[in-house]
Amino acid sequence: MSQASIMVYSQMGLLKLPLVVLLCSVFSLLSFIALCDTSELTVKFLETPHAFSNLRSTKFVFEVLVGGSGACNNCNITCKLVDGFGRINASQCENGTVLCEGLQDGNHKFEVCPNGTQGVGCSSYNWIVDTVPPTANITASSDFTNALNVPINISFSEPCTGGQGFVCSSVNACNVSRWLTNTYKKPLN
Structure with missing residues (x-):
């Protein structure tokens, strides 16, 4: 490309467009890595119900670790009972102790998501509630x-x-x- 054609493209603003696209792409990639990389966050369950339980309530105790060792102090932690057959106090989630109550018989799944990852990087625990004694x-x-x-x-x-x-x-x-x-x-x- 000649010096004259670069000057024409530059005066028309056409060289600015690829530069803007490149800068936006780099910025987006860096933002994605900084905000969405939860690969170093892990959830360690410290207290869970038995895999088969006859209780309609249970307590989960967990901690969110950074790099597998240090506690995550600035994490936004969300918890949910995936199946919906019971209730939890979601405000307890931040302190790492959650009480699940009103559990019905059947399969249950409790999920902890650091930084609101909505399934990506979440940890879960599955168990079965069976309150009917065998005969x-x-x-x-x-x-x-x-x-x-x-x-x-x-x-x-x-x-x-x-x-x-x-x-x-x-x-x-x-x-x-x-x-x-x-x-x-x-x-x-």
């Missing part, structure tokens, strides 16, 4: 018998997980009478 239904081929061994069927209202509760060593060796005498309550007449 067992025992049936036999005969209501009354004096036999030493009676085949029975035990059906549970939900799966037995966690290794607690009623256990038989095998299908052929199950002393139900010992289990029933510990849990059976005679009805009042």
Whole structure:
């Protein structure tokens, strides 16, 4: 490009446009990095409910860390119960302790977002609330018998997980009478 054509473009203001676009692009990129880079912010949950809970309320305790170690003092922290089947006091979120109340049975998700990242850089905790206790239904081929061994069927209202509760060593060796005498309550007449 000749010196004369640069002078013409410069007088027409056409050289200023690419320069303005370049400066705006650089400024936008720097602003995005400064305001939106939350990769160094992490949420550490210090207290959470059990993965399966029978309680309608629970408490979360957490801290937001910068670089994985130091507390974030200037963070704008938002908290929410994603499923909406309960309530939290959102003003408690800034101090790192949140009480969730009125939880209904089912799956729940609690989310903490540093600097209002709206899902990007947020941390969450999932758990299940089940307030209905499990039940067992025992049936036999005969209501009354004096036999030493009676085949029975035990059906549970939900799966037995966690290794607690009623256990038989095998299908052929199950002393139900010992289990029933510990849990059976005679009805009042």
